[in-house]
Structure formats: C-alpha cells, structure tokens
Amino acid sequence: MVAPFALVEVGRPAPETAEPIAPLAEARAADPARVALGESLFNDPRLSHGDLFACSSCHRLDRGGDDGQVRSVAADSGRLDFNAPTVFNATLDFRLNWRGNFHSFEEQNEAALLDKRLMNTSWEELLAKLRADPDYSGRFAKLYGAAPGRTGVLDALAVFQRSLITPDARFDRYLKGERGAISGDEEQGYRLFKAYGCIACHQGVNIGGNLFQKFGIFQDPFAGQKTVTTADLGRFAVTGIEADRHVFRVPSLRNVAVTAPYFHDGSTASLGEAVRIMARNQLGRELDQHDADLIVEFLGTLTGRYRGRLLTSAAEHPQP
Numbered sequence: 001m002v003a004p005f006a007l008v009e010v011g012r013p014a015p016e017t018a019e020p021i022a023p024l025a026e027a028r029a030a031d032p033a034r035v036a037l038g039e040s041l042f043n044d045p046r047l048s049h050g051d052l053f054a055c056s057s058c059h060r061l062d063r064g065g066d067d068g069q070v071r072s073v074a075a076d077s078g079r080l081d082f083n084a085p086t087v088f089n090a091t092l093d094f095r096l097n098w099r100g101n102f103h104s105f106e107e108q109n110e111a112a113l114l115d116k117r118l119m120n121t122s123w124e125e126l127l128a129k130l131r132a133d134p135d136y137s138g139r140f141a142k143l144y145g146a147a148p149g150r151t152g153v154l155d156a157l158a159v160f161q162r163s164l165i166t167p168d169a170r171f172d173r174y175l176k177g178e179r180g181a182i183s184g185d186e187e188q189g190y191r192l193f194k195a196y197g198c199i200a201c202h203q204g205v206n207i208g209g210n211l212f213q214k215f216g217i218f219q220d221p222f223a224g225q226k227t228v229t230t231a232d233l234g235r236f237a238v239t240g241i242e243a244d245r246h247v248f249r250v251p252s253l254r255n256v257a258v259t260a261p262y263f264h265d266g267s268t269a270s271l272g273e274a275v276r277i278m279a280r281n282q283l284g285r286e287l288d289q290h291d292a293d294l295i296v297e298f299l300g301t302l303t304g305r306y307r308g309r310l311l312t313s314a315a316e317h318p319q320p
Helices: 032-042 105-114 123-131 134-144 150-162 170-175 184-196 271-283 289-302
Strands: 212-214 247-249
Touching (some): 105 123, 105 150, 170 184, 271 289
C-alpha cells in the first residue's frame, strides 16, 4: 500500500483535527523471567557461528538500538546490504526490516540466525552450546519445561524485543499537555513537518513504520548512480512485482536524531541533509535552510528513554 500525500500550504493553519501523532505508552507487562532470558540471549555471541556476533552487536541497547555504522560488518567480513535499523519500538512496526519481508520477530530472528552473512549458525550448533550451559538449561526447563529448543529460543528473544519501548520523549510529554516540554522553534518545526506533508507517511504512535512507500516520488534518488544494488530495489527484490521497485517500509522517526546514518544504505550521516533529500524526492519541495533546521529541531524532541535513560547515538560512540 502506498499512502497519498497530504498537501497543505505552508504558513496556512491546518483544520482543527486530532493530532496525527500519538504519545508512546510504556511497554506492556510481560513475564519478567522470559524478558530476562531473552535479554541474555540477545547479548550472547554464542548465538552466532564461532561466537563472533550477538544480536546486540548491530543493535546497541546502550545507545540508539543500532550500531551507528553505514552498513554493519557481515560474517564473511564484508558489509551487509542494509543499514541496521534500530530495534527500539520495532514491535510497533507493521512489518520488519527495510523491505518489510518479515511479519514477526520470531520469523525475522530465525532468518537472521541462519543467514550465512548474519549469525551464520544452525539450530544444531546453537542449541548444543545452550544445552551445555547449566544456567540456560535450568532457565529453559523452568520456563518452557524442556531443554533449550528452537521454539523457546525464538519466543524468549521475541518477548524481550517487544519490551524495547522508549517512552517519555519530550514530544510525548508535549502531546500529553506539557506544552513547555518543547521550545517555540521545535513547535514551529512540528508545524512545518505537518504543513509540508511529512506527516502523510510519518504519523501514528510510531511516527512511521506502518506502510510501504516508494523512495523517489518526484525525483529519482537512484538516477546517476553507477550501479543500482539489489538492496536499492527494495521490495521488488522480494516480490518481483514492478510496482514494488524502490519501495521500502517507511521507517519510524522515533529516536531519529540518535540513529544516524540514514536511509537503507546509510548514505548520509546528516539529519538535516536527510530531511532535505526526503522533501525533494518525496514531496517535490526544496527546503530552505531555515525550515530544514526547524524540522530537525522538532525531530530532536522524539528521542525517548530506555530504562529511564535518554538514548544517545552509537555513531558518536563506536564499539571499542
């Protein structure tokens, strides 16, 4: 589904309607023991062949839920095809990954574990390591009534990932009535965000993540490239349907100020440049510096907290 764009004249007040963005609530209560087990697995490099990578290698929970790299290092020492998206609030997306080719964490996690360029493991190898660990064996027996197994591993990982919610962004507090939570410039940036039409694809509780859209409505961002990669093809590489060429899942903008670099290929580290590219390609508008800066100011209010701590950028704090 490709959403239409709302065209509103800049500077003219929009009709009185409910806000198109909803504040983010705390994560739903889950079994603490399953969350804790999933967290242990998420951070355990034994889930990869050769114990090289953990899920948290590409999704740093001490920062923005990504790794701050253009494209992560693959198991074959090359670079992966896509920029690693943040895992925070991914449970609110209607599909997972840039191409939206997974419907659930369980499905995505199994694919990542078995992919030769990602975790590069097998269930036989992975489960043998977990079953040899007395702590894991005891926890799985208590929670699932059996030794570590495929179903339990996928369930625990998914339960933990669904807990990765980042509420209490300043903009959430603003939406709840705390008008002083954001500055006048940030509020003006939000008005421009709506007036230019960004809100057509970035709305709802996750400020995106709930539809597919073609990258390049008014201008083709791939024109002039020497090569168009399989990743650039978007959903077309999955479906083979011509209408899916260069179509991607619209990303959430929550925590966007701390999840650089941007786009499926990590092609820019500048949020201001990303805003101008999107305006040009998706809305057919050339933003002046002032308006682009104000929109960036607004986007900075979308950074939330995880376990009470404000998220920060992995790009500014690379792994040692």
